Amino acid sequence: MKLAFLGLGKMGRSILKGALDRGFLRPEEVGVVGRTPERGQALAAPFGVRALSLQDLAEAERVLLAVQPRDFPQLAPEIPRAGVGFISIMAGVSTAVLARRLDTRRVVRAMPNLAAVIGESSTALTALREAQEAGDLDFARALFATVGDVYEIPEHLFDPFTAMSASAPAYLALVAEALADAGVKMGMPRALALRLAADALAATGELLKGRHPAQVKDEVASPGGTTIHGLHALEARALRAAFYEAVEAATRRGHELGEAE
Structure with a gap:
């Protein structure tokens, strides 16, 4: 078994689907652990992968930790770890905490975002030296490349990355x-x-891939036109300061979650 998922929420399902759809993993190489055996079966069945128990994780080459950070301290002592590499997508849980618990x-920390659902995620990665030497970082890099x-x-940038990139779909959905x-x-x-x-946000995202944001703004805002008046109103309401x-x-909050561990 190349990869076992401990938990399979929306993000985990997106990662599993991307890995299977792009041929990075085959169903027979993957297993899933749910909160209960019945839940595990329900999660595994749509993908044709194996439903596992916690003890079965010992058979996996690597385990992707996709549980809520608050549940991790209780689960960690029950997870087999001999010869297993770990990839975590739990927000706020550092590599130091992962290694200790x-x-x-052999731990890799990852932070994807909701756009993994459509294969457009931006995922941050960092790993301890032992995980790099064991090939866990290379595996994680290829895995998350299937969804974006x-x-x-560096790990000290993970909380800002989470706050800006992983949280960005919520911010921009509010803007929309x-x-x-x-x-x-x-x-x-x-x-x-x-x-x-929705169309405006999607199109602007494409425009920004080849232009500085100020260039896009200046190209739309003609002298004395409607857009520059709208921009003036936004600046008066301190839009930049709000972001x-x-x-x-x-x-x-990311720092606080990490300190709680």
Whole structure:
């Protein structure tokens, strides 16, 4: 068994689907542990992979930890770890905490985001030296490449990465909702307003791949036009400061989660 999933929520399912769809893993090489045997069967069946018990994890080459961070301290002592490498997607749980609780230094820390559902995630990776030497980091890099782009970054940047990138779909969804609501206020039918907001965010994302944000802004904002007046209103409401505070607050919460371990 090349990879076992401990937990299989939305993110875990996205990663498993990407790995299977792109041929990185075959169903017979994968297992899933659920909260109960029945839950494990229900999670495994749609993918044609094995349902496992905690004890079965000893058969795996690597285990992907996809449980809630609050559940990890209780589960960790029950997880077999001899000869097993670990990849964690638990927010706020450092490699030092993983190594201590699992009693192994073969640990990789990863932070994907919701866009893994559509194969467009940005995933941060970091690993202890022993995990790099055992090939665990290479495996994780290839695994997460099946659901998007991968960035190897120093661990001290993980909380800011989580606050900015992993949390970004929620921030931008709020922007889209607010933009649509504003359109409705001006008389736009809601369904059309929501579609236009979604299209605008998607198109802007594509434009930003080849341009600096200021260039996109300047190309749209013509002298004395509608856009520059709208930008003035946003600046008056301190939109930039609101994003600064959001990323700072989320980063601080990431630190707090790590300290709790």
